[in-house]
Amino acid sequence: MALRFDENDVKKLEEIRAKYPNNQACTLPFLHYAQDKFGYVSMDVIKLVAQTLNLPVAHVLSVATFYTMYNKKPVGKYHLQVCTNISCSLLGARRLVDKLQELLGIKPGETTEDGMFTLTEVECLGSCGTAPVIQVNDKYFENLDEKKVEELIESLRKGELDV
Amino acid sequence: MSEIVLFKHLIDPEVRNIENYIKLGGYEGLKKAFTMQPDDIIEEVKRSNLRGRGGAGFPTGLKWSFMPKGEGQKYFVCNADEGEPGTFKDRYIMSENPHQLIEGMVIGGYAMGATVGYIYIRGEFEFVAKILQKAIDEAYEKGFLGKNILNSGFDFDLYVHLGAGAYVCGEETGLINSLEGKPGQPRLKPPFPAQYGVFGKPTTVNNVETIACVPDIIKKGADWFLSIGPEKNNGTKIYAVSGHVNNPGVFELPMGTPLREIIYEHAGGIVGGKKLKAVIPGGSSAPVLGPEHLDIPMDFDSLKKVGSMLGSGAIIVMSEDTCMVEAFTRLAKFYAHESCGQCTPCREGTAWLYKILKRIEDREGKKGDIDLILDICGKIMGRTICPLGDAAVMCIKPAVERFRDEFEYHIEHKKCMVENKIPIF
Secondary structure, three states: OOOOOOHHHHHHHHHHHOOOOOOHHHHHHHHHHHHHHHOOOOHHHHHHHHHHHOOOHHHHHHHHHHOOOOOOOOOOOEEEEEEOOHHHHHOOHHHHHHHHHHHHOOOOOOEOOOOOEEEEEEOOOOOHHHOOOEEEOOEEEOOOOHHHHHHHHHHHHOOOOOO | OOOOOOOHHHOOOOOOOHHHHHHOOOOHHHHHHOOOOHHHHHHHHHHOOOEOOOOOOOEHHHHHHOOOOOOOOOEEEEEEOOOOOOOOOHHHHHHHOHHHHHHHHHHHHHHHOOOEEEEEEOHHHHHHHHHHHHHHHHHHHOOOOEOOHHHOOOOEEEEEEEOOOOHHHHOHHHHHHHHOOOOOOOOOOOOOOOOOOHHHOOEEEEEHHHHHHHHHHHHHOHHHHHOOOOOOOOOEEEEEEEEOEOOOEEEEEEOOOEHHHHHHHHOOOEHHHOOEEEEEOOOOOOOOEOHHHOOOEOOHHHHHHOOOOOOOOEEEEEEOOOOHHHHHHHHHHHHHHHOOOOOHHHHHHHHHHHHHHHHHHOOOOOOOHHHHHHHHHHHHOOOOOOOHHHHHHHHHHHHHHHOHHHHHHHHHHOOOOOOOOOOOO
16 A cells, blocks of 8 residues: 555644745655654655655655665664764774674664664764763663663663663 | 853753743843844844854854845754764753753844744754754743744744754755755855855854854843953853763863863863873864873864864863774764765765775775875865865874874784774774
């Protein structure tokens, strides 16, 4: 079945639309909204956003592929984004990536077979004073070390954290 | 204790709540602004010597005066993209003291005749955007935003706009393109945003910290701001310290506070009592300094004199256990990743720099690689639409020159000269 926005979505999207003088400016917020709803930005999602905004599919595709936060393939229930830029690396981000690979049995860019976790290395998260940091979905976990990462994964597996 | 302007949550932890912000004198700057003529506000900001806190240090009042007079839609945009490695100051203004930013936005809008404002915040800061949105809703309820604000006859709407992960959107024209719903590829200047900005209309883009300074400048007057910090570098500054220090974090201090005081007093000194090897004083693109620079006042002009820059005031500290080849190869990787791809020197040059540095780091460096790096840097600098290419060069070239012996050691001996180094790759 083709993807669609329901009545509630349309209401929310109209609220977004009211903030801008034209449809094109809604491209980023609509893609954010669609990613939240459908989990990732597939070609069908790109077409839906283009159709909703009455914009060329090529335009929406160019935006979706320019920005790193739009996931072009499905991600796990928990998307673990480890900052490995300079301030986090100086305080052991590499060890955190190694630990996560060991705990999850996947490499950066991969998702666990059960669909629970996706591991990604990302550029600066703007949290350098509380480095190293991992973003789990929309939430930051800061001042981490290997032990805390192990506890974090355990809590996520048990569904104890609201992220 | 030095004057607290931006971090009012240190006085009242709940200052993000509008009632508490008002109790601390919040929105008085806005009330006073409405008793002044817009041009007089711009003059007052000019007189205060407020300079842009996002990186360039351009005089804010002068920037505001570039906006055309008269009727017609104009926009005031807050750059909250905060993507420069080492920089994490704006996040705390927005999450802990959001009304200071909102108040600054309304004052700026009134001064420049802009009736719509956008706060362009990086997508990763969605949790901060939610706090901002709540504060904006409160400001609307209290009549500090919307139609006929405080019966002044001035209307101003303010929206939060989330980015989606691209460092280049921190550059003002990249940000404008992104806000218009396009890939965030920077534009050639001129035309400058004051002539042709977002949606083709006159636009001013300022950094969060810059805008948040404005309410107190108007409320207390430019002379008060001029009484803090050295000449032409006035006001308080948020220094964000990260890396090998005992007490990393953000510190609001008078502009011009010496690097030594920031690192050893406020940030608690180097971890494990180790020696300081290198310090990047203003976000990753500020040319790296060494221990001999510790007594430099951290302000725009003093850092320029020693060949570096204040940038965003983000200080990255590296101890003697850091391999400079690894550290700067990592940063080269960042710039190569974030190049938007428009200009050949930046797109190809940053990727090439990373490739050469990575092979040196991988112990596969060749004789002549260092000179090749310096040659490529010379071919990127000043030859691109936006400053991302320049930023990559300003990061890498001084590091290779200053620590040339380390890079040569890697190439010649196929190993690192730093024992017990912290693994970065």
